[in-house]
Amino acid sequence: MADAVTAPRQPVHLADYRAPAFAxxxxxxxxxxxxxxxxxxxxxxxxxxxxxxxxxxxxxxxxxxxxxxxxxxxxxxxxxxxxxxxxxxxxxxxxxxxxxxxxxxxxxxxxxxxxxxxxxxxxxxxxxxxxxxxxxxxxxxxxxxxxxxxxxxxxxxxxxxxxxxxxxxxxxxxxxxxxxxxxxxxxxxxxxxxxxxxxxxxxxxxxxxxxxxxxxxxxxxxxxxxxxxxxxxxxxxxxxxDTFGLEYxxxxxxxxxxxxxxxxxxxxxxxxxxxTAYVLASPETATDTDFQNVERVIAHEYFHNWTGDRVTCRDWFQLSLKEGLTVFRDQEFMADQFSAAVKRIADVRLLRATQFRDDAGPLAHPVRPASYLEINNFYTTTIYEKGAEVVRMYRTLMGREAFRRGMDNYIRDNDNSAATVEDFFAAMQAAVPEHNIWQILRWYDQAGTPEITFEETYNPTNRSFMLTLRQHTNPTPGQESKLPFLMPVTVGLLDENGNEMLEETLVFHQAEQNFVFSHIDKPPVASLFRNFSAPVKLKGQSRERLAFLAAKDTDLFNRWDALQQYASAALLEAVAAHQAGRIFQLDAGLQDAIAATLRQAPRDQAFTAEALILPSESLLADDMAVVDPDAIHAVREAARATLGAALRDRFNSMYWECAKVNPADHSGPAMAARALKNAALAYLCAAGDVPRAWEQFNQGANMTDTLAALTQLADKPGEKREAALAAFYDEWKDTPLVLDKWFSVQARANAPDTLARVRALTQHEAFDLRNPNRVRALIGAFSTNQAKFHDASGDGYRLLADMVLRLDETNPQVAARLIAALGPWRRFAPARQALMRTELERILARGKLSPNTYEMASKALA
Incomplete structure (x- = not known):
């Protein structure tokens, strides 16, 4: 049984740290x-x-x-x-x-x-x-x-x-x-x-x-x-x-x-x-994503042997010292194994979808929190993924060789001891004594995501280009005002044809700062924060500028990002039109950009597969002042269907070309081909070609293709959906990790009956509330289903709260983490606000509640 409390216990404060009295x-x-x-x-x-x-x-x-x-x-x-x-x-x-x-x-x-x-x-x-x-x-x-x-x-x-x-x-x-x-x-x-x-x-x-x-x-x-x-x-x-000189x-x-x-x-x-989810993998039971996750997590835990074990953290406030650093190391490892650009895109996609949202809500906290009630609640993407971005900024500011010297310093000076983020900073600063980088420590102590705006001025007389950058970070709980952050800004200047005139990394550390480039013969287009050189939100790029960068930027990350931002702007414009009662019309520029992306597919299939994915419903919601999940869902689905129909021939050709890959091949190129094939399948099914998914499902070539097809079928109520789900269950009911996928596919489905199915699945004989993997597969997955979780009836919120209260009695760690889905309640219209708040209050009204769940629910309501 879990510990329970009737009143909150006292928080632990970083400022109160004292060395242990006994060794x-x-x-x-x-x-x-x-x-x-x-x-x-x-x-x-x-x-x-x-x-x-x-x-x-x-x-x-x-x-x-x-x-x-x-x-x-x-x-x-x-x-x-x-x-x-x-x-x-x-x-x-x-x-x-x-x-x-x-x-x-x-x-x-x-x-x-x-x-x-x-x-x-x-x-x-x-x-x-x-x-x-x-x-x-x-x-x-x-x-x-x-x-x-x-x-x-x-x-x-x-x-x-x-x-x-x-x-x-x-x-x-x-x-x-x-x-x-x-x-x-x-x-x-x-x-x-x-x-x-x-x-x-x-x-x-x-x-x-x-x-x-x-x-x-x-x-x-x-x-x-x-x-x-x-x-x-x-x-x-x-x-x-080979990379860090660290031997087992x-x-x-x-x-x-x-x-x-x-x-x-x-x-x-x-x-x-x-x-077991991060050890067991075979083509029959694991998707390409599973194979990559196994490799990533195996590497992450092994890398901890030095960054976490031989050098550990002094106290739990320094948790990112081991986790953020080791995430950075596993990111670099995976980038070396596959496509570095695609790996960077995937990491930033996760950061924006989770950490940026936390930074904008009541659960925001710094990379090094000032206090906690229950330390288990701080194993978050802020500690891990944002912490990794801070380490990456160190390297970008210092350069690879100096960063390696800093890592050598850090391991040597702190081996077999418990360190702090200041110890890591001291090791890095010693590697670049000619530069003062102390201001980077603000990333550990200030919460929030900086928002960057810019101005450009070209002077033809003296052939100079001036870039003005401004940074602002919104208030977060307990931190109303923010000091400027130190950040590297990697900038590329492009001519009108997309040719790169120069690339340089700027050091931006003031609220407003001017940077002047000399000997620039013509007005350039600036590609800012290349390779996502700092975890910020760049504001103010016009639709025309984004279209140019999406087509011509030489930095693959920024090319992808420009297309994402263009698509977000176009879809949010369509959401506003939908709310006003107007019929959906696809932005012509977006269709052209997707078509151009398809034409470039032979050069980089992995990148193309990523670039074809439209911004998620949750990311679109993050850019709305008042979230309307129904309008977002309707518009995004309409866009997918319209694109699928308009570019049917190209998607079809791409599908069959990529289908030639050996189903048992798990090399990087083979995974890229399958990713592109299944991206094409998603668009074709959105346009009505459900038989294609049925055919692929029945082929059962490998788990990647089978699950991709099942995902499409799960969205479409009917005999084929029921037959596919039943067949999958019958084949894999005795293989727990695969059965988790069966639960998850249904929890994430776009079908009208998803909420009812999820509630029914909580009573299924194979659903086990004691198994965290099964809980995450059903309840965790459902809470990320933007349209269905936020059903106007509030039944999705009630279902989540019911599960939280049941889990709190046995496994409060898992229970508390589910509450994050209710955290952004203030961003919705009053009716949904009231429904979400009611469930948070119901959780807190429980007579005996674990410190884990109490802390998360009370912070969400604060």
């Missing part, structure tokens, strides 16, 4: 594993660093024994409450031994030690270790761990933990194993697995010639779907050596996959624990 030198843990009553014996070898009583965090722990330096403590020597264990007097150096009992089988929060599938697993970030034993559970307490586990030999034959295995054996029908991690680590990186798993094994030879044993541990029967994950791991290990530092590297997991994966030192 832990060595941890010895003994686990006697039983589902209902696991006993954990902990010996903590500690010493005092400052005055004060010893307090150890602990939750839901039954204390059986407690000894100080071998002597049993009396009841008057310590106190246990719901927050942990306090010992009144201890010497300056001592060994504390405790024995506690916990119940993994009843741990539905999936934090700490819990059971899933064939055995025991842990998740300790951020505060799960305190549910295992009494401990100073904070990132800046780093210690070396030695672990011994015993478990039923038949039921749990595999026993894994951090570091290197020392010994193993069997006694009295129980297995035992001992592991030791030679590197100091915080408690949140502790990991344990005891289960009936099988391993897919390989090895990696490091750049210094050491052999590392690699193991991916999965449930029996899943071994055949681990090949891609293993190859991804080895590729990531080599890339980190243990004898073994293990990954264990678990079906019940609140996040994607966890970077525990030497024993990464993964959601």
């Amino acid at each position: 832990v030198d060595q941890v010895e843990l003994e686990f006697d594993l039983h589902p209902q009553a696991t006993q954990v014996r902990a010996r903590l070898h500690m010493h005092r660093r400052s005055a004060g009583q010893l307090h150890l965090d602990g939750r839901k722990l039954k204390l059986l024994e407690i000894r100080l330096d071998g002597e049993e403590l009396g009841d008057n020597s310590y106190h246990v409450d719901e927050a942990g264990l306090t010992i009144y007097e201890v010497p300056d150096r001592f060994t504390l031994e405790t024995l506690v009992e916990i119940c993994p089988a009843e741990n539905t929060e999936l934090s700490g030690l819990y059971m899933s599938g064939s055995g025991f697993f842990t998740q300790c970030e951020p505060e799960g270790f305190r549910k295992i034993t009494f401990f100073p559970d904070r990132p800046d307490v780093m210690a070396r761990y030695r672990v011994r586990m015993t478990a039923d030999a038949q039921k749990y034959p595999v026993l894994l933990s951090n570091g290197n295995k020392l010994a193993e054996g069997t006694e009295n029908a129980r297995n035992w194993a001992e592991w030791e991690d030679p590197h100091p680590k915080p408690s949140y990186l502790f990991a344990l697995v005891a289960a009936d798993l099988v391993a897919v094994r390989d090895e990696f030879v490091t750049m210094s010639g050491r052999r590392v044993e690699l193991g991916i541990w999965v449930e029996r029967g899943d071994e055949t779907r681990c090949g891609h994950a293993m190859e991804s791991l080895k590729t990531a290990m080599r890339w980190d050596e 530092d243990l004898d073994v590297f293990n990954i264990a996959a678990v079906a019940d997991f609140n996040a994607g994966a966890m970077e525990n030192k030497g024993l990464n624990i993964f959601n």
Whole structure:
């Protein structure tokens, strides 16, 4: 069961940080594993660093024994409450031994030690270790761990933990194993697995010639779907050596996959624990996107070995120090594996669709928050994706070589310690002592997305071009006024034919700033923020300028972005016309731009597939003063249908040309061809060619094509839709990750009955509220369905609130994250505002509510 509160607990403030009063030198843990009553014996070898009583965090722990330096403590020597264990007097150096009992089988929060599938697993970030034993559970307490586990030999034959295995054996029908991690680590990186798993094994030879044993541990029967994950791991290990000079530092590297997991994966030192969704992949069960996600997440967690494990964060306010930095690293890795431009587009699309929206609403917070009530609520795209953009700005400002010197400084100066964003800044500044970049720290402490406007002046007399930039950031909760940000602005000047006259990166750090370019022979067109050089909103580009850039910009990202902005302007104009009762008419320039994009397809299929996607309904909503989801949906669907009909021959030709690719080929070019084929399929189906989707679905060439076809069929009520959904379910009902796709397709469908279907699916025998993947597949996916979630009846809001309240009783982490869908309630018309607010108030009216859900709901209403 989840913790509950009747009143809000006190927030934690960054300003109140104090170094720990006690350090832990060595941890010895003994686990006697039983589902209902696991006993954990902990010996903590500690010493005092400052005055004060010893307090150890602990939750839901039954204390059986407690000894100080071998002597049993009396009841008057310590106190246990719901927050942990306090010992009144201890010497300056001592060994504390405790024995506690916990119940993994009843741990539905999936934090700490819990059971899933064939055995025991842990998740300790951020505060799960305190549910295992009494401990100073904070990132800046780093210690070396030695672990011994015993478990039923038949039921749990595999026993894994951090570091290197020392010994193993069997006694009295129980297995035992001992592991030791030679590197100091915080408690949140502790990991344990005891289960009936099988391993897919390989090895990696490091750049210094050491052999590392690699193991991916999965449930029996899943071994055949681990090949891609293993190859991804080895590729990531080599890339980190080649790119950052970072070599793996243990004898073994293990990954264990678990079906019940609140996040994607966890970077525990030497024993990464993964959601099965990011390990298992085969052409029959996984889409191209799944294959790429497996590679990305495998790389991300491996890269944490240095940026997160060897160098961790001092406190949770510094969370982006490891997560933003490591996201940047996995973005660069993926860009090197596939198309760099398409990867950049995908990353920015995610940032705009999620983080920009958060920045504009009541849930906005800085990359380094000033306070939190529940740290689990701050695992957000602001911490991860916006944090990665800040790291990218460092590199853009410094240059690649200097950035690498800065990374070397950072690792060297902070190895085996807990660092802050100031430590990262100091390492970077030391690499470029000739430049003062201190102002970049404002990105960590100020929330909001800067809005940039510009003016251009060309002087033919002295052949100069002046660019004036202005920045403004709107108020966010607790921050009414903002100081100017430091940002790199990569600018390209183009002539009337699109030829590049120059490219330069400007340093923009004032509210208003002029930049003068000399020896410019003719009036240029400025391509601003190339490759999205800063996470900002660029305002004021005319439709004519956007059309020019979409057709002729030499920067692929800006070419895509110009087309997106042009399409947004055209569609929002059509939305206004729809609201006024006028018949939809497609903007001729938009049709020409899509046609031109199709003509360029042979040069770059991956880019073309991205460029063909119209701005999403949620992104269009972000640009409306008052969101009208019905009008947005009607216009976007009309635009897709009109384009599909007007360019039918071109889409058809493109479809058949791309269909020639081998269905089993998962190379970059093959994935690009399938993406373009299925983009064409979407337009053709929008124009009425549903039989094309039916034919592709029945071919069942691979999961990418099958799911793309099913997605189109799910939008169209009728016999084919029902037959396809039934056939898919019958084939994949026993494969959980594929069945998640079945739920998700229906939750995102544009069909008139989507809301009713989703409510019915919550009662389906295959829907399991205890499994986070299944909840995200149905409820999470539905909450992103702009038109259906925001049904005028308010039933979509009620459904979400019902799920939040049910989940809060068992898994408050997952429950709280669903509330974000109700956060932008103020941006809608009064009727929808009232309906959304009512559901938020209903959530808060619950007598006992977890801190996670309370914080998110109360902030949404604030």
